[in-house]
Amino acid sequence: MGILLRDVRLPEHGTASFWIRIRGNRIDAVSKEPLAPDSEDEVVDTGGKLAVSGFVNAHTHLPMVLLRGLADDVPLEEWLERHVWPIERKLSPEDVYWCTLLALAEAIRGGTVAVADMYFHTDRVAQAVEESGIRGVLSYGMIARSMSEGGEKELRTTEKVAATWRGAAEGRIDVAVSPHSAYTCGEDVWRAAKELAQDRGLRIHTHLSESRQEVATVRAQTGGSPPEYLERLGIFEVPTLAAHCVQVSESDLNLLARAGVVVAHCPKSNAKLGSGLAPVAAMRARGIRVALGTDGAASNNRLDMIEELRAAWLLARGPSEDPRALSARDAVAMATDEGRAGLGLPPARLRPGDVADVVLLRLDGVHTTPASEGLSTLAFASQSSDVTDVWVAGKSLMRKGRLLTIDEERVQSEVGRLLRRHMN
Ligand SMILES: [Zn+2]
Known part of the structure; x- marks a missing residue:
């Protein structure tokens, strides 16, 4: 049975x-002329909605929705050490599962079809991703000063996650190797991570040069900047996604x-934490592929890719005083194609043969009228609540504004319960 989107x-x-x-998990045909439905096809008359390739959140920590709005006004290091890590240490696998589902409900509602997630209790993150129907490149965030001080155990955890989840959920789930950062993992941990990634054919997903303090720390410890240090260790011989x-x-x-x-450019998180702004225009001018991520909800505080691409657009222009710094096409590409490249996903540009990761947005709101320039409307006028329908690999995850794979009320009540437990 296929799906025929009309108008x-x-x-x-x-x-x-x-x-x-849409036939199976792929786009079968795109046409200005009416396509004749087979007897089995479901015909969906969209009434002029905009069909786009779904968004890819190239860097996030889904379960951190629990910490949304916690300590909004402190610098990165203090925020992590004093506020985030003490609560995270107490989270059970069950807590992580419910928080991931809450995050995925928000993500799917905003038209996200794939995420690169780095967290812990990864089995439960993966279970939620599998149930939700979204795509995920999932990793266990390793933190260890050396192999003998916890590194062995961290690597074994990643190995287990890879063995269990790689290619799971009909191929929607992949696994990455994630040393948390240059400053939270020691040299031998990084070397072992690289070896594991090479051995299993996995990507590396890490944090890189997020703050001035990080750069100063790594420079003091290694004599180089974080990118110089990781290059010296040969890390970039492995395909790397660097937030x-x-x-x-x-x-x-x-x-x-x-x-x-x-x-993985995370403009809202960087701006919120006062870390600075990634030089996106300079990156793109050098041919660096720049994807887009929200980071965790604790530092954003949303998992809203439309809002994120708009932040990327505005923040590329204001400080640089360059009205051409990022076009609507560039911003949308960062949120879609570039993210797919970073996660190693097959292309989804709504061409015949592409995987069917399709999102519909309504264009009849006052804020999107007139909507004669679809790309501009999508990038700079639409909002996540305009998303009405989401298909991932041809499967419907949201239909006419209703989530089909996640029971939102149940998830909100479970997260409310565990929040009261952890905040008391
Ligand atoms: Zn992060």
Whole structure:
């Protein structure tokens, strides 16, 4: 059985009306001429909604929705050490499961079809991802000063996650190797992580040059900037997704371009924590692929990719005084194609043969009228609540504004319960 979307608009085709047929997990046909339904096809008359490739959140910590709004006004290091880590240490696997589902409900409602998540109790994160129907490149965030001081155990945990979850959920789940950062993992831990990633054919997903303090710490310990240090260890021989890259020099940028590192730009998190702004225009000018992430909800405080791409757009222009710094097309590409590259996902540009990771947005709101330029409307006028329908690999996760795979009321009440437990 297929799905036939009738009367949809496409971002780069003005007000023209199209038909899209989804068969199995792929786009089967896109046409201006009416497509004849098979007897088994479900026909969905969208009434002129915008069909887009779903968003990819290239860096997040889903369960951190629990900490949304906690200690909003402190610097990164103090925020982690005094506020975040003490609560996280007490989280049970069950807590992580419910918090992940809450985060995924928010993500799917905003048109997100894939996430790169780094956290712990990864089995329960993966279980929630599997149930929700979304795609995930999931990793266990390793923190260890050396192999003998916890590193062995961290690596074994990652190995187990990879053995259990790689390719699970009909291929929707992949696993990455995640040393948390250059300053929270020792040199031998990094080397072992690289070996494991190479051995299993996994990507590396890490935090890189997020704050001035991080850069100063790594420089003091190793004599190089975080990118220089990781390059010296040979880390970038493995496909690497690096979140943040805010405090980077010209030579760091050249190095990242040469190494083919994909940057997960997290503008709202960086701005909120006062860490600075990643030089996105300079990165793109050097050919660095820049994806987009929300980071965890504790530092955002949303998992809203439309809001994130709008923040990326505005923050690329204001400080640089350059009205051409990022176009609607660039911003949307960061939230879709570039994210797919960073996560190693197959393309989904709504062409025949592409995987069907499709999102519909309504265009009849006063804030999106007139919507003659679909790309501009999508990037700069629409909002996550305009998303009405979401398909991932051809499966419906949201239909006419109703989530089909997550019981939101149940999830909210479970998270409310565990919140009261942890905050008392
Ligand atoms: Zn992060």
